[in-house]
Amino acid sequence: MTVPSPPVITAHGLTKSYGRHRALSGVDLDVRPGEVFGFLGPNGAGKTTTIRILLDLIRRDSGDVAVLDRDPRSEGVDIRRHIGYLPGELTMSSRRPARELLTYLGNLRGGVRPDRIAELAERLGLDLARPVRGLSKGNKQKVGLVQAFMHDPRLLILDEPTSGLDPLLQQEFLAMVREVRGQGRTVFMSSHVLSEVQDVADRAAVIRSGRIVALEDMDALRARAVRRVTLGFAAPVDAAEFARLENVRDAAVDGTSLTCTVEGSPDALIKAAARHTVLSLSSEEPDLEGLFFTYYGANGSGVDEEGRHAAG
Amino acid sequence: MLLGSVFGKFLRDHLRALVGWMIAVTAVTALYSGFWPSIRDTGDLMDAYIDAMPQLTDALGWTDLASPEGYLNATVFGLLTPILMTVAAISLGARAIAGDEEDGGLELVLAHPVSRTRVVLQRFAALAVFVALLGAALFAVLLLLGPILELGVAVERLAAASAAVTLIAFAYGTAALTVGAVTGRRSFAIAAAALLAVVGYLGNSFALQVEELEWLRFLSAFYYGLDPDPLTNGVDAGYTLVLVAVAAVLPVIAVAVFQRRDIMV
Structure with missing residues (x-):
């Protein structure tokens, strides 16, 4: 472009x-x-x-x-x-090998080089010599991906x-x-x-x-994403020191261990923690899914309930 | 080379079926024509049989079992090969659009830069080649066995009769393709074409015994193909044209409807 x-x-x-x-x-x-x-x-x-x-x-x-x-x-x-198109439900019933199907589909587009097909097949671990009808769901999906990508x-x-x-x-x-x-x-x-x-x-x-x-x-x-972070220190720390940091909420100290939630970048938290000796650090993956649907659910459209349901 | 087009790939995908049906047509034709020498030797007996049951034998088209033309008409051309080839043509015709659509293969092809018209017409052409090759097998067997069995039927008459049977089968195969293209349902395609074929066959045989049902024969491809007795009289241009017209008009309907409707999952 x-x-x-x-x-x-x-x-x-x-x-x-x-x-x-x-x-x-x-x-x-x-x-x-x-x-x-x-x-x-x-x-x-x-x-x-x-x-x-x-x-x-x-x-x-x-x-x-x-x-x-x-x-x-x-x-x-x-x-x-x-366009390269991968159907949602890819059913292939031919007794002919995958290579033949892919060559044919390439020809419908004016031809795709055999080495291009072989390269993609190798990348996905697809055996081109096997008949398509006997392939597992995963292997059929690979055939579908090759035909969608092969003509760039x-x-x-x-x-x-x-x-x-x-x-x-x-x-x-x-x-x-x-x-x-x-x-x-x-x-x-x-x-x-x-x-x-x-x-x-x-x-x-x-x-x-x-x-x-x-x-x-x-x-x-992602910038709005909230993640739960737990830090383990060599010596006890003061919760107040962390509570006022940018993007940090709900800071709580239990002995030498600090837990808090971080919304967006954890930069300030990391820099503050670096002044102490850090023994362990764990961070949960942010629940984007929940955030995605919560956000739109908050607009009163009722997306939340069903959106979550959909995501499950 | 066959992988270059919708036409070629469709034939390639059904090569096994083609070989199978060719063997069946060859075997049935060889078997029944092979009985001719022994039938000929008992000709008087067969004529007596026909005289004894004129209605049944007339319905089956067994008017003259003592001549090779009469015998071949009664067996190979009148009954077995047209039915065999019609079944083959219907099964392929139903698969051409509706069967492939139900299997999900059509969606993938139509997601490529090919028009729906192209897919229908090329598969229609593949069906034509498929049925023509079955007809060629029928013709080749009779051509080869003719001198051995002393059939004494001219080559062009054998060709005319083989062509007539081929056109009958092709008409019903085209009907199956068309119903499939219109409805997207393989079962509808098979049922409709098979119904037409059965009505057509009965309409040109048993229904002739009942005056009120005589009109049925005009719906029958068997009537247009076999009534002129191509084995005796050669090609009848008018009747042949009816079959050709049917096979030419149906794909036009198929394309017109298929272009407008949704492809099913």
């Missing part, structure tokens, strides 16, 4: 019904070039429906959509040239990309996502939990009952 580009995805007032069931009731989205955008929500909230409208697999009832500045309804083929698309749309991957592969996947962002390309990925995307996403939106109920900058969220 050398020149300032328009948003990669915009949606405005997107609605979709299946018979009498209303799947989307006015979705608004705005995904910028070069960002990793997390799209969160419980199952059945409308994530997959939204994604499938972006790819023109299903057609919206009303609202405006632009993907890479074009309407999927009329220019779907052109748009999909620049401008936009990656990934529906529940980490489902079925073991933790090590999830890390590898996140590294791939970061590389894509590093090259100025855009990633739009859905998940039903924040924790799967919080490490990599720049922004995240929450969809619930077919409507966007929250949109958050992840760095801003």
